[in-house]
Amino acid sequence: MLRYTLKRLISLIISLAVTSLVIFFVIEIAPGDPASLMLGVNAQPDTLAALRAELGLDVPKWQRYLNWVGGMLVGDFGTSYQYRTPVAEMIGNRLWVSLPLALYALALSTLIAFPAGIFAAARRGGPGDVAIMSATQLGVAIPNFWFAMMLVLIFAINLRWFSAGGFAGWDNGFFAAMKSLTLPAIALAMPQAAILARVMRSALLDVLSEDYMRTARAKGLSARRALWRHGLRNAMIPVLTILGLQFSFLLAGGIIIEQVFFLPGLGRLIFQSISARDLIVVESVTMLLVFAVIVVNFAVDLAYAAVDPRLRQRS
Amino acid sequence: MSLLSIRNLNLSIHGTPILAGVSLEIARGQIIAVTGESGSGKSMTAFSVMGLLPKGAETTGEILLGNGTKAATGRRRHPGRDSPAGQSAKTDILQMSETQLCDLRGNEIGMVFQEPMTALNPVQTIGAQVAETIRLHRDSSKAEAREQAAQTLARVGLPESRFPLSRYPHELSGGQRQRVVIAMAIACGPRLLIADEPTTALDVTTQAQILDLLKELTEEDQMGLLMITHDLAVVANMARHIVVMRKGQVVEQNDTRTLLSQMQHPYTKALFEASSHQVDLPETRAETPLLQVQDVCRDYRLPRKTLFGRPGHFRAVDDVSFDIAKGERVGLVGESGCGKSTLTRAILGLENVEAGRITLDGAPVFSGGRPNLNVRRKMQVVFQDPFGSFNPRHRVDRLITEPFHLLERQPSAQEWQARIAESLMAVGLSPDDARKYPHQFSGGQRQRIAIARALIIRPELVIFDEAVSALDVSVRAQILDLIADLCRQYALTYLFISHDLSVVRSVTDRVLVMQAGRIVEQGDTEAVFTNPNHTYTRSLIKAAPVLPAMVSS
The missing domain is CATH 3.40.50.300 (P-loop containing nucleotide triphosphate hydrolases)
Structure with missing residues (x-):
């Protein structure tokens, strides 16, 4: 297990190094000069040069890459070209919205999907299964921004249980903040839960037809206990894979939902920065998201090994 | 009671x-x-x-x-047991x-x-x-x-x-x-x-x-x-x-x-x-060598013990040599893990070997880092699992004509159909079966289809890799009869790999006994079975279940 972890860790570091290179150069290659964008079309060449020097754009590309990576390692993400504030601070503020939102949505989706998937698998072909499968079909099909707007219409405008948008801020207390994240989290979680429930169901159905499930029944376990004790853990591998992918998506992909609910999250930050050619912010946020995705994958890999002893030995 | x-x-x-x-x-x-x-x-x-x-x-x-x-033994009985079945004398x-x-x-x-x-x-x-x-x-x-x-x-x-x-x-x-x-x-x-x-x-x-x-x-x-x-x-x-x-x-x-x-x-x-089915195998004259396996070794790498240590090796096939002549039917027996499958893969040219030479008609089966196609088209294989070895979405005609891609010259459309019909009939199926899917056949019939697939390009050597092990006795007997029949029609040369001794005994002329990667004994099938020399062969024969002699039929 230790060797397995070590190996995963090494591959994590290599992935990070490679992706940082790719991100930096892809974004640098994209046309558009932040200095000229900031100063407008009529800027004097010497002013431009001065600003470039100030932003650190006048040194060779490889040196800028090293400065960028070296800075990130010590928590210095540079200064936004547009707002002239430290990028780390900007990301920090946004992360406090996006991360809780992603976790909230993930928790909701898991809490809905697991029981639904297990229930449907245990009653395969029955009315409960059909109902759940139809519901998930719908959940996958409905666009989440439309669903988000429906939520706003019903719960914010008609029932007035929640506010229609904006973020209350953590300073106003945990519950106020969580409350303002609830509708967005539900909107994000719904399609994810639908997918996850379907994966859970099909993974369990695969496992239920395995020989060892019959062995479990022959031992005297009831169908339900056999499912819980022998089925669930064996069905976890595909479910964990989807769960890992979903978390990554929720962290970065909430951009539309953030727009609908006017949430100051990472998605909106990256969107605004791209429009403003605030390259350093784009690079840093992308890198952060990649980092998150890679770390989540690492965690999923460890979870695989925890679930399945056969993976611990395979190199 | x-x-x-x-x-x-x-x-x-x-x-x-x-x-x-x-x-x-x-x-x-x-x-x-x-x-x-x-x-x-x-x-x-x-x-x-x-x-x-x-x-x-x-x-x-x-x-x-x-x-x-009531003669319950005390050792495994538990005094406190009470179960619904135990309370009354008999329960439905x-x-x-x-x-x-x-x-x-x-x-x-x-x-x-x-x-x-x-x-x-x-x-x-x-x-x-x-x-x-x-x-x-x-x-x-x-x-x-x-x-x-x-x-x-x-x-x-x-x-x-x-x-x-x-x-x-x-x-x-x-x-x-x-x-x-x-x-x-x-x-x-x-x-x-x-x-x-x-x-x-x-x-x-x-x-x-x-x-x-x-x-x-x-x-x-x-x-x-x-x-x-x-x-x-x-x-x-x-x-x-x-x-x-x-x-x-x-x-x-x-x-x-x-x-x-x-x-x-x-x-x-x-x-x-x-x-205890015995097939009627036609006489054959085996003279010209077809497959030659010389001093073949095949190693597998073991995982490293330490992070920077050298990986160990496991020798799956150890210094194996044998020949198969044209028209000869050779058996290969040994228990699981003895290296039979590794040897098969090496003969088919799917993997390179660490030492030795494998040639078919004088040409190496593996050359230039990949299977030698000139040789590959002369060999076909029939696998054990009649359920897993077919793509379930292909029809029989497509499945059995797959080996055609090995040929230099593709048959004409007419010949193509004729070959399908011919090989299906050769294995006891009907040409009409060509448009069916594998799931429409029983296990024995699927194994017939697998044999038809192997025979359609008239290979010089057929490898039966545990080809009848997954079938029950009555179906197995039919497939063995089919193999004997095909020997008569096509003068097959084959290597028959199996852990089932009675089967090997009935369909082969010569047998190789493999243990832990080595051939420990080889010789004429009847001679080896009636008078085994190696202790391992003897233990294999002793372990094989046989019907008592009192059977009257």
Whole structure:
């Protein structure tokens, strides 16, 4: 297990190094000069040069890459070209919205999907299964921004249980903040839960037809206990894979939902920065998201090994 | 007084009749064998006793589980046991509720299955899985259950000193896993043990050990043992009574001795014949060498022990040399893990070898880092699994013409059709079958399709890789006849790989015996079987089940 972890860790570091290179150069290659964008079309060449020097754009590309990576390692993400504030601070503020939102949505989706998937698998072909499968079909099909707007219409405008948008801020207390994240989290979680429930169901159905499930029944376990004790853990591998992918998506992909609910999250930050050619912010946020995705994958890999002893030995 | 009596059991699933009027009796300490070909209803009889029938099953009749004789041995009995079945003298399993059945399964009736590789939960330790049966039915603490699981595992030949309870199933061999399954089945000291083809997936030596173990346990615990098998030879020497089933009905049953000497029903006779089936192989003259294997070694890399250490090697095939001449039929026997499959892959040119040379008609099978296509088109292979070796979405004509891509010149459309029809007829199928999908055929028919696929480009060498091992005896006999027939028509040269000695004996001229990567003995098949030189060959022959000589037919 230790060797397995070590190996995963090494591959994590290599992935990070490679992706940082790719991100930096892809974004640098994209046309558009932040200095000229900031100063407008009529800027004097010497002013431009001065600003470039100030932003650190006048040194060779490889040196800028090293400065960028070296800075990130010590928590210095540079200064936004547009707002002239430290990028780390900007990301920090946004992360406090996006991360809780992603976790909230993930928790909701898991809490809905697991029981639904297990229930449907245990009653395969029955009315409960059909109902759940139809519901998930719908959940996958409905666009989440439309669903988000429906939520706003019903719960914010008609029932007035929640506010229609904006973020209350953590300073106003945990519950106020969580409350303002609830509708967005539900909107994000719904399609994810639908997918996850379907994966859970099909993974369990695969496992239920395995020989060892019959062995479990022959031992005297009831169908339900056999499912819980022998089925669930064996069905976890595909479910964990989807769960890992979903978390990554929720962290970065909430951009539309953030727009609908006017949430100051990472998605909106990256969107605004791209429009403003605030390259350093784009690079840093992308890198952060990649980092998150890679770390989540690492965690999923460890979870695989925890679930399945056969993976611990395979190199 | 009998322990289990099945009386006039009828079973239908979704209206389709499966069993009709099945009756049989088992007494304590007795071994009863139920035999018949696949689909005869023998497994369904077992599942009826377990109360583990699929949805839509309807039963009539009685399955009574009694106490048997009162001569219960003290050792495995637990004083505090009370179960629904134990309270009254006899209980009808068919009338029990699901809760009662759960108390019965694993407690009063244990079951062992055919496929030990998949019968265990891969993510739980063997100790936990055996202890689970105990914890489920006994009021014991975790530590007690663990202790008892260790004792049970020791009883089935897996002592804790060599097989710690913390082992996972994938760390054990097939035979060892079957022992774990047996341990789970007997952990609570059941009155009845059901073994459904417990050794069909195992090779001869392991099979003999598992059969001995079952016999021993039955005797020690005075259990009843219901043995289900398609191969009469397996049970002829251990069962006291044999029940022959066909199409859901018992066609004949009697005590073993009587049944073997005076069998009545033609089906029983056919089954017996199939079990020791001898084919009529045409004479052949083998002179020009076709396949030459010279000093071949094949290594596999083992995982590194330390992070920077050198990886170790495992020599799967060790200095193997042999020739196959044109027209010769050669057998290769050995137990699982002896290197048979590795050698096959090397001969097919799928992998390079570490040392030695493999040539077909003088040309190397592997050259320039890949299989030599000029040679490859002269060889075809038939695999073991008639279910897994076809793409289920392709029709038969597409499946069997796949080897055509190996040819330099593709046949014309007309010739293409003619070849399909010809090869299907050669294997006893109809040209109309070309447009069907594999799932529309039975296991034996699929193996015929696999043979048609191998023969369609008229290869010089056919490799049968355990080609009849997954088939039951009657189908196996038919396929062996087909192979002999094809020998007459096409003068086949083949390498027949199998762990089943009786099969190899009947369809080969010469045999190679392989052990731990080496060929330990080779020679004319009859000579090797009648007068084996190597101890390993002798042990293989001794382990193979044979029908007693008293068979009258």
